[in-house]
Amino acid sequence: xxxxxxxxxxxxxxxxxxxxxxxxxxxxxxxxxxxxxxxxxxxxxxxxxxxxxxxxxxxxxxxxxxxxxxxxxxxxxxxxxxxxxxxxxxxxxxxxxxxxxxxxxxxxxxxxxxxxxxxxxxxxxxxxxxxxxxxxxxxxxxxxxxxxxxxxxxxxxxxxxxxxxxxxxxxxxxxxxxxxxxxxxxxxxxxxxxxxxxxxxxxxxxxxxxxxxxxxxxxxxxxxxxxxxxxxxxxxxxxxxxxxxxxxxxxxxxxxxxxxxxxxxxxxxxxxxxxxxxxxxxxxxxxxxxxxxxxxxxxxxxxxxxxxxxxxxxxxxxxxxxxxxxxxxxxxxxxxxxxxxxxxxxxxxxxxxxxxxxxxxxxxxxxxxxxxxxxxxxxxxxxxxxxxxxxxxxxxxxxxxxxxxxxxxxxxxxxxxxxxxxxxxxxxxxxxxxxxxxxxxxxxxxxxxxxxxxxxxxxxxxxxxxxxxxxxxxxxxxxxxxxxxxxxxxxxxxxxxxxxxxxxxxxxxxxxxxxxxxxxxxxxxxxxxxxxxxxxxxxxxxxxxxxxxxxxxxxxxxxxxxxxxxxxxxxxxxxxxxxxxxxxxxxxxxxxxxxxxxxxxxxxxxxxxxxxxxxxxxxxxxxxxxxxxxxxxxxxxxxxxxxxxxxxxxxxxxxxxxx
Amino acid sequence: xxxxxxxxxxxxxxxxxxxxxxxxxxxxxxxxxxxxxxxxxxxxxxxxxxxxxxxxxxxxxxxxxxxxxxxxxxxxxxxxxxxxxxxxxxxxxxxxxxxxxxxxxxxxxxxxxxxxxxxxxxxxxxxxxxxxxxxxxxxxxxxxxxxxxxxxxxxxxxxxxxxxxxxxxxxxxxxxxxxxxxxxxx
Numbered sequence: 109x110x111x112x113x114x115x116x117x118x119x120x121x122x123x124x125x126x127x128x129x130x131x132x133x134x135x136x137x138x139x140x141x142x143x144x145x146x147x148x149x150x151x152x153x154x155x156x157x158x159x160x161x162x163x164x165x166x167x168x169x170x171x172x173x174x175x176x177x178x179x180x181x182x183x184x185x186x187x188x189x190x191x192x193x194x195x196x197x198x199x200x201x202x203x204x205x206x207x208x209x210x211x212x213x214x215x216x217x218x219x220x221x222x223x224x225x226x227x228x229x230x231x232x233x234x235x236x237x238x239x240x241x242x243x244x245x246x247x248x249x250x251x252x253x254x255x256x257x258x259x260x261x262x263x264x265x266x267x268x269x270x271x272x273x274x275x276x277x278x279x280x281x282x283x284x285x286x287x288x289x290x291x292x293x294x295x296x297x298x299x300x301x302x303x304x305x306x307x308x309x310x311x312x313x314x315x316x317x318x319x320x321x322x323x324x325x326x327x328x329x330x331x332x333x334x335x336x337x338x339x340x341x342x343x344x345x346x347x348x349x350x351x352x353x354x355x356x357x358x359x360x361x362x363x364x365x366x367x368x369x370x371x372x373x374x375x376x377x378x379x380x381x382x383x384x385x386x387x388x389x390x391x392x393x394x395x396x397x398x399x400x401x402x403x404x405x406x407x408x409x410x411x412x413x414x415x416x417x418x419x420x421x422x423x424x425x426x427x428x429x430x431x432x433x434x435x436x437x438x439x440x441x442x443x444x445x446x447x448x449x450x451x452x453x454x455x456x457x458x459x460x461x462x463x464x465x466x467x468x469x470x471x472x473x474x475x476x477x478x479x480x481x482x483x484x485x486x487x488x489x490x491x492x493x494x495x496x497x498x499x500x501x502x503x504x505x506x507x508x509x510x511x512x513x514x515x516x517x518x519x520x521x522x523x524x525x526x527x528x529x530x531x532x533x534x535x536x537x538x539x540x541x542x543x544x545x546x547x548x549x550x551x552x553x554x555x556x557x558x559x560x561x562x563x564x565x566x567x568x569x570x571x572x573x574x575x576x577x578x579x580x581x582x583x584x585x586x587x588x589x590x591x592x593x594x595x596x597x598x599x600x601x602x603x604x605x606x607x608x609x610x611x612x613x614x615x616x617x618x619x620x621x622x623x624x625x626x627x628x629x630x631x632x633x634x635x636x637x638x639x640x641x642x643x644x645x646x647x648x649x650x651x652x653x654x655x656x657x658x659x660x661x662x663x664x665x666x667x668x669x670x671x672x673x674x675x676x677x678x679x680x681x682x683x684x685x686x687x688x689x690x691x692x693x694x695x696x697x698x699x700x701x702x703x704x705x706x707x708x709x710x711x712x713x714x715x716x717x718x719x720x721x722x723x724x725x726x727x728x729x730x731x732x733x734x735x736x737x738x739x740x741x742x743x744x745x746x747x748x749x750x751x752x753x754x755x756x757x758x759x760x761x762x763x764x765x766x767x
Numbered sequence: 768x769x770x771x772x773x774x775x776x777x778x779x780x781x782x783x784x785x786x787x788x789x790x791x792x793x794x795x796x797x798x799x800x801x802x803x804x805x806x807x808x809x810x811x812x813x814x815x816x817x818x819x820x821x822x823x824x825x826x827x828x829x830x831x832x833x834x835x836x837x838x839x840x841x842x843x844x845x846x847x848x849x850x851x852x853x854x855x856x857x858x859x860x861x862x863x864x865x866x867x868x869x870x871x872x873x874x875x876x877x878x879x880x881x882x883x884x885x886x887x888x889x890x891x892x893x894x895x896x897x898x899x900x901x902x903x904x905x906x907x908x909x910x911x912x913x914x915x916x917x918x919x920x921x922x923x924x925x926x927x928x929x930x931x932x933x934x935x936x937x938x939x940x941x942x943x944x945x946x947x948x949x950x951x952x953x
Contacts, residue, residue: 362850436906523806543807
């Protein structure tokens with residue numbers, strides 16, 4: 109009797125367990141049993157790859173370790189970052205200068221690692237500002253923004269930045285076509301077709317120093333440029349851009365930009381463009397754009413406004429550009445590692461077209477054209493087509509490659525990654541993403557030499573994937589092991605902002621070049637204090653310059669008197685430390701400003717305009733030492749016209765000096 | 768005997784409590800009429816506006832369509848951010864199709880055909896009725912186009928189906944139609 113009931117109870121238990129699952133949802137079908145081992149990096153161990161992930165609407169770039177998904181750093185690029193004083197310190201404000209003045213925010217979509225011979229070289233990573241068109245170069249020895257260049261004649265710099273295989277150029281195509289900067293823009297929006305043009309900037313990159321300069325721009329028909337990739341190997345010298353809104357609509361694009369069954373991929377022969385440029389075929393266009401460079405010797409941004417750019421008209425100079433029809437609003441436009449195949453991902457298309465570079469060359473030679481679009485020859489679809497992947501999924505967006513003949517395409521609508529063979533145009537495997545995937549990243553997956561161990565999916569929607577945090581949830585990255593035939597999900601992690609796109613590089617390429625300190629003897633900041641004896645406070649009219657030093661665990665000077673209402677106070681703080689990972693911070697009460705975060709050997713300046721009379725504490729904000737909490741001081745502010753003399757000291761009256 | 772029984776009940780209820788999250792998931796899926804598939808359709812959310820799938824699932828006039836969407840494995844996709852315009856034939860619209868043809872479409876062998884037909888009822892765009900224009904071409908998810916006709920103020924599609932109601936959803940809009948749209952023969 110008892111036994112029978114026990115058995116019955118056990119069965120109920122077993123049944124309930126079966127029915128309820130008793131384990132996290134989705135675990136059965138989505139996560140492999142050895143996921144933990146594959147993604148786990150033991151405490152104290154390094155990851156295999158650096159993953160540079162765009163921060164989307166945060167305007168920054170985040171660096172994660174792969175496979176662990178650990179956040180290593182957030183690099184401020186296009187948005188101010190009070191945590192690091194970026195855009196607040198006098199030295200970094202200039203990095204955000206534009207022809208519109210200082211712009212404190214932007215939207216960074218695409219990181220692009222520099223390449224040599226078609227392989228990632230680990231020197232720089234570029235990023236685009238979508239809103240106020242700019243391209244930034246981040247130095248991978250310091251993980252700091254080294255340079256930003258504004259793009260004239262452009263708006264919505266989305267098709268950007270994409271590098272050629274020796275980083276000869278980084279290109280930037282405009283999403284919004286607009287009237288050129290040197291014509292009257294006060295025209296009806298409805299005159300889009302006549303007056304709006306698309307511009308593509310070819311930014312030359314200094315071979316040694318990475319310095320950016322706009323070598324030339326291509327004036328193209330008014331459409332939306334979305335993404336791009338450089339040719340490689342045999343197709344080096346060419347560039348491929350996806351174009352949508354070839355309907356040239358200026359309103360309700362949701363309907364009006366999907367009327368045509370095919371939009372275009374624009375093939376650009378940039379070697380030909382170079383010839384025209386050398387032959388003086390360019391038109392000098394008057395405009396204004398900012399160029400900002402961070403000088404590591406003075407630890408300061410140098411910002412200048414440039415006023416001219418050279419434009420090549422692709423309607424007149426016929427053999428630079430060719431349009432290839434591509435189904436339904438192409439987003440991704442990706443070139444495989446051999447340089448032969450160009451994959452278009454029409455986000456509203458039911459197929460993935462794969463174009464052949466060889467066939468394209470033949471079609472151009474044979475003039476296999478279907479007329480022109482706005483003066484640009486349109487190559488016959490079949491003449492350039494290698495083949496189509498039929499019914500690959502819903503909403504193809506972007507493709508990366510493994511170098512083994514396979515492609516990985518993301519599908520936003522069906523929330524999946526699809527692996528397919530390029531030559532056979534055959535789907536090999538599918539893996540769900542959680543949820544609504546955008547771009548993908550295979551380390552080196554856009555280069556001649558991918559590192560085919562992982563594919564990472566960057567998702568727009570996470571809903572129930574993490575503990576809820578109110579209406580806004582973090583977006584996510586999901587890591588799949590692709591070393592076998594099947595993709596297996598092994599990790600996912602939340603990201604900052606929108607992880608729009610990302611690239612990854614083997615850690616060996618970067619980690620050994622990482623700068624640990626700035627050498628104090630190489631600090632040529634005009635307000636540096638090379639040691640405590642040179643610390644001083646100087647009045648220049650109503651400007652007070654504090655030449656301050658910081659070292660564990662005090663500032664010099666740490667007592668300042670004689671500041672008057674109406675003064676502008678500049679704290680030029682030099683971090684005297686010459687020790688890795690020992691920044692000091694600096695903040696003063698009531699400053700309508702951020703903190704400073706000063707790296708070892710660096711000088712940074714906080715501007716403070718006192719708003720009232722009294723005593724104002726200042727302190728170190730970055731926990732630096734056992735006596736961090738002792739690292740503090742006071743500033744006395746007196747009324748305007750006060751006769752309190754300017755004085756400063758550290759450690760008592762013996763060192764006090766009266767100005 | 769009673770003692771044993773009650774202790775078993777306690778154990779079972781404890782178990783259910785400990786798995787409460789999972790239980791809620793399943794309950795939610797059941798109320799929507801779908802098995803747990805692990806995509807966005809499984810997200811537990813009774814607060815947000817209903818998406819196009821849930822709108823259809825909540826309609827007694829669309830049981831055939833919902834069964835077909837499920838058979839075609841389109842539930843995960845349609846629970847996506849979209850935006851979607853779904854032309855949703857009512858049950859009586861399916862009745863106009865030969866029953867043996869319809870039954871065949873619901874078999875696994877014909878899944879591709881069913882997907883093609885259903886994807887011909889979905890556009891990736893949220894198109895309110897007032898955005899439709901006579902002669903307009905709509906690119907559907909399967910790759911074919913649907914033509915809009917405006918006849919006597921009524922919106923017709925391919926001159927075969929009429930929009931009889933429009934229901935906004937969290938990820939788009941559902942236009943209820945009175946006939947099934949068939950993709951052009953290839």
